[in-house]
Amino acid sequence: MATAAEPRSKRFERLAQRNVNKEVFITELAELGLVVMQSPNDPKPSLAIEDGRVVEMDGRTAEEFDAIDRFIARYSIDLQAAEAPMAMTSTEIARLFVDINVPQKRVMEVMAGCTPAKIAEVMGELNVVEMMMAMQKMRQRRKPADQAHVTNWKENPALLAADAAEAGLRGFAEAETTVRVARSAPFSALALLVGSQVGRPGLMTQISVEEALNLRLAMKGLSTYAETLSVYGTIPSFLDGDDTPWSKGILASAYASRGIKSRFTSGSGSEALMGYGLGWSMLFLEIRCILMVKGAGSQGIQNGSISCIALPESLPNGVRGVLAENLVAASLGLEVASGNDAMASHSEMRKTAKLMLQFLPGTDFVTSGHSVMPRKDNLFGGGNFDADDMDDWLVIQRDMQVDAGLVPVREDDVLQTRAKAARAIQAVYRQMGFPEITDAEVEAATTAYNSDDMPERDSVRDLAAADEFLESDRTALDVVAALARAGFEDVAERVLEMQRQRVLGDYLHTSAIFDEDFRVLSAINTPNDYLGPGTGYRVSGELWERIRALPQALDPRDLLAEEAPDPGLTLTPTGEAAAGAGPEVVVAVGPAFASAMNETLAALSHADVLKAILDGIESEDVRWRLVKVHHGADLADIGISGARLSGSGIAIGLQSKGTALIHRKDLAPLNNLELLSQAPNLTLDSYRALGRNAACYATGKAPHPVPVKIDNEARLRLIVHTTLLHHREVNQIDADKGVVEMEVSFQ
Amino acid sequence: MSDDTPDRPMTFPIGEHHRDEVKTGSGRRLSDLTLERVLSKDVAPQDVAASAETLLQQAAFARAAGYDQVADNLSRAAEMTRIPNRELLEVYEALRPGRSTYYQLLSLSQQITSLYGAELTGAYIREAADAYRDTGLLKMEE
Numbered sequence: 001m002a003t004a005a006e007p008r009s010k011r012f013e014r015l016a017q018r019n020v021n022k023e024v025f026i027t028e029l030a031e032l033g034l035v036v037m038q039s040p041n042d043p044k045p046s047l048a049i050e051d052g053r054v055v056e057m058d059g060r061t062a063e064e065f066d067a068i069d070r071f072i073a074r075y076s077i078d079l080q081a082a083e084a085p086m087a088m089t090s091t092e093i094a095r096l097f098v099d100i101n102v103p104q105k106r107v108m109e110v111m112a113g114c115t116p117a118k119i120a121e122v123m124g125e126l127n128v129v130e131m132m133m134a135m136q137k138m139r140q141r142r143k144p145a146d147q148a149h150v151t152n153w154k155e156n157p158a159l160l161a162a163d164a165a166e167a168g169l170r171g172f173a174e175a176e177t178t179v180r181v182a183r184s185a186p187f188s189a190l191a192l193l194v195g196s197q198v199g200r201p202g203l204m205t206q207i208s209v210e211e212a213l214n215l216r217l218a219m220k221g222l223s224t225y226a227e228t229l230s231v232y233g234t235i236p237s238f239l240d241g242d243d244t245p246w247s248k249g250i251l252a253s254a255y256a257s258r259g260i261k262s263r264f265t266s267g268s269g270s271e272a273l274m275g276y277g278l279g280w281s282m283l284f285l286e287i288r289c290i291l292m293v294k295g296a297g298s299q300g301i302q303n304g305s306i307s308c309i310a311l312p313e314s315l316p317n318g319v320r321g322v323l324a325e326n327l328v329a330a331s332l333g334l335e336v337a338s339g340n341d342a343m344a345s346h347s348e349m350r351k352t353a354k355l356m357l358q359f360l361p362g363t364d365f366v367t368s369g370h371s372v373m374p375r376k377d378n379l380f381g382g383g384n385f386d387a388d389d390m391d392d393w394l395v396i397q398r399d400m401q402v403d404a405g406l407v408p409v410r411e412d413d414v415l416q417t418r419a420k421a422a423r424a425i426q427a428v429y430r431q432m433g434f435p436e437i438t439d440a441e442v443e444a445a446t447t448a449y450n451s452d453d454m455p456e457r458d459s460v461r462d463l464a465a466a467d468e469f470l471e472s473d474r475t476a477l478d479v480v481a482a483l484a485r486a487g488f489e490d491v492a493e494r495v496l497e498m499q500r501q502r503v504l505g506d507y508l509h510t511s512a513i514f515d516e517d518f519r520v521l522s523a524i525n526t527p528n529d530y531l532g533p534g535t536g537y538r539v540s541g542e543l544w545e546r547i548r549a550l551p552q553a554l555d556p557r558d559l560l561a562e563e564a565p566d567p568g569l570t571l572t573p574t575g576e577a578a579a580g581a582g583p584e585v586v587v588a589v590g591p592a593f594a595s596a597m598n599e600t601l602a603a604l605s606h607a608d609v610l611k612a613i614l615d616g617i618e619s620e621d622v623r624w625r626l627v628k629v630h631h632g633a634d635l636a637d638i639g640i641s642g643a644r645l646s647g648s649g650i651a652i653g654l655q656s657k658g659t660a661l662i663h664r665k666d667l668a669p670l671n672n673l674e675l676l677s678q679a680p681n682l683t684l685d686s687y688r689a690l691g692r693n694a695a696c697y698a699t700g701k702a703p704h705p706v707p708v709k710i711d712n713e714a715r716l717r718l719i720v721h722t723t724l725l726h727h728r729e730v731n732q733i734d735a736d737k738g739v740v741e742m743e744v745s746f747q
Numbered sequence: 748m749s750d751d752t753p754d755r756p757m758t759f760p761i762g763e764h765h766r767d768e769v770k771t772g773s774g775r776r777l778s779d780l781t782l783e784r785v786l787s788k789d790v791a792p793q794d795v796a797a798s799a800e801t802l803l804q805q806a807a808f809a810r811a812a813g814y815d816q817v818a819d820n821l822s823r824a825a826e827m828t829r830i831p832n833r834e835l836l837e838v839y840e841a842l843r844p845g846r847s848t849y850y851q852l853l854s855l856s857q858q859i860t861s862l863y864g865a866e867l868t869g870a871y872i873r874e875a876a877d878a879y880r881d882t883g884l885l886k887m888e889e
Binding site for chain 2: 074076105212219235239243250251252254255256294295296476484485493496501502503506510519520524
């Protein structure tokens with residue numbers, strides 16, 4: 001820590017307390033693997049092939065290969081295609097990524113022939129904007145999607161089912177749960193399955209538990225995919241995970257043989273964190289992982305540092321490196337669930353900035369877990385984005401015309417869906433003889449903020465019943481029957497269709513998800529066909545209608561009251577305004593004042609505002625006249641028009657929305673003596689002071705500052721109202737009427 | 748490369764184009780998996796499984812689209828439909844680091860190949876055995 005200078009800057013003191021400075025930032029240290037990209041220890045690319053076998057790769061001979069090198073050389077690199085890419089410069093390959101005339105498949109062919117060190121070098125040529133452009137093209141599925149995390153601290157099944165249903169309604173394509181108590185797993189998987197199919201047919205579910213248990217639950221039909229197959233870029237890390245590339249490969253085939261989709265997991269920083277980075281850069285290690293995943297024949301990967309994200313983020317280039325690993329996976333033909341799941345920063349600005357790298361180009365799953373619940377209930381360590389962030393996500397989609405996987409929902413639809421999901425799981429428990437889910441739990445789950453709102457359950461009984469269910473030969477088919485017998489035929493049919501899909505195996509393919517009619521969307525039948533502007537996936541049509549129709553969006557026509565005159569003030573025209581004489585103040589109002597409009601943005605009535613101004617003028621014993629400017633609505637125009645008629649040359653200009661100024665006839669129109677530009681912040685005291693100051697100018701006395709309340713968010717809050725109100729004033733313009741003298745009477 | 752070319756061409760996705768032709772792993776018609784039959788207990792858990800033929804067809808789709816490794820994986824998976832759950836978990840366990848000697852892996856490879864006709868999976872285990880031997884991932888011999 002540097003010693004603080006004396007004296008300290010109060011700004012630096014404040015900066016030190018900012019959320020972003022709760023993070024630990026470090027400089028690179030290659031020997032511990034604390035380098036994100038391009039460590040000095042990373043090998044130089046090389047590849048030698050003899051008799052169809054790799055004899056040298058990235059500076060190592062086949063005899064020197066560790067098991068990972070060997071696996072990659074045997075299964076991952078397309079040796080027939082390797083000669084050409086390895087002969088290209090890394091810059092040439094990097095340019096293919098951003099060249100809109102080069103299709104995705106061509107980039108995949110080139111990348112398929114590259115060694116890990118070559119791929120690392122290519123990534124080193126791309127900046128983040130180029131990587132985002134590349135991601136837009138290399139994403140395997142045409143349509144981006146998002147994955148939900150659904151858990152709760154109490155492991156309450158009604159709440160799990162309700163949250164899974166809400167995930168479906170919100171548009172998530174997958175939902176993942178995990179457990180606090182491992183023995184809860186069968187019931188948590190069950191609640192997720194039932195709830196998900198209430199929310200949206202075809203929402204795929206998984207439970208993240210120990211590998212063998214995972215497979216058992218999937219074989220029972222309680223989950224449809226798995227993403228627990230972790231791989232690491234160095235052998236010592238692999239051994240800590242008690243696996244090898246081959247054992248993981250067998251597992252991938254085992255899942256597929258039972259009709260279960262799976263993807264692998266890896267991410268920057270895991271090896272360094274485990275103490276076995278071996279001095280290589282995090283990205284180089286991750287590329288080894290990605291190539292292993294490809295070699296094992298998995299359709300996809302969850303990467304983007306995942307739970308280690310804070311480690312690359314402590315280093316220079318960290319967020320860029322993490323995007324690079326997503327991009328490498330996509331360009332090797334893998335489905336990518338692109339991280340953004342574990343808490344990445346204390347700073348909302350930094351979190352959002354990182355998110356945009358995947359959110360804007362779109363990935364197969366923008367997050368590998370987006371909490372449907374508030375943070376407290378997220379058993380995946382709190383999560384990066386949660387229930388409280390849902391509307392921010394939707395608004396950003398609408399701002400950018402981007403599909404990041406979610407759609408807006410209406411509160412009443414959510415309540416209805418949650419209630420149905422909670423009732424459905426209640427019925428399944430009753431039919432299958434599991435410990436009762438009470439009506440009170442169903443009601444609480446429907447409206448809950450988090451599990452604090454849920455009644456307690458008897459966890460001893462629940463766990464005993466869960467054990468028994470796991471050991472029994474009862475499967476998802478019994479769940480289907482239970483749902484149907486309890487009158488939930490629609491949900492039963494959907495859960496059954498999920499079982500039929502295991503027979504079909506369509507969703508085992510790269511980037512496969514279901515739409516709500518159980519149609520598979522995958523890289524096989526809906527490949528990403530981006531080739532620059534005018535091609536590829538664009539948000540349009542019905543989806544754009546849904547994304548832009550935020551439930552909280554208002555019809556601007558409903559924002560304002562009907563046009564109406566002010567009942568407390570009558571202005572009677574007395575003829576064309578003439579030039580005056582002597583120390584007077586002319587008050588010039590806009591064309592809608594008191595006739596088509598009756599209050600300002602600060603909700604002050606025109607009568608009260610005018611009364612305050614006149615009070616102020618009269619307090620200095622100065623005369624006033626009121627004129628209405630019909631030929632324009634611009635404040636400077638209104639003010640100068642009044643000033644040119646004023647005997648003293650001084651006028652107050654007042655727009656109907658409340659913005660006001662003091663003008664003098666010899667000034668340039670856009671100049672003025674005083675301006676009260678923020679109408680929403682003005683009080684009657686402000687207007688009174690403005691009147692008094694105008695009188696002072698008219699008589700040559702020194703004016704006093706006008707008191708104005710400071711509210712920097714007023715413009716942000718009221719700009720739409722300002723626009724609408726000003727539009728009304730503009731509508732009243734009548735150039736032929738010019739400036740008319742008015743008689744004032746207050747009622 | 749394996750020969751996963753099916754007898755006659757199918758169109759992906761199978762669920763959309765060939766639903767009526769698909770058989771389950773147990774040999775029943777997929778169309779038998781109705782709600783009525785589930786309610787009358789006429790559907791068994793083993794009916795909810797893909798057949799080797801279906802997985803080979805899926806492998807062919809993957810290969811045609813350029814996803815060779817996915818195709819290889821699905822081809823191994825097709826073989827594994829014949830391996831019971833418990834034995835499948837045992838194969839996985841045997842391949843974890845330090846669990847098996849070289850000869851145990853070779854014999855597992857032979858057994859899987861001959862008992863279940865799982866030639867690709869057998870070859871994969873044999874390749875693992877060689878790699879484990881060369882890189883020190885075998886069980887230490889007593």
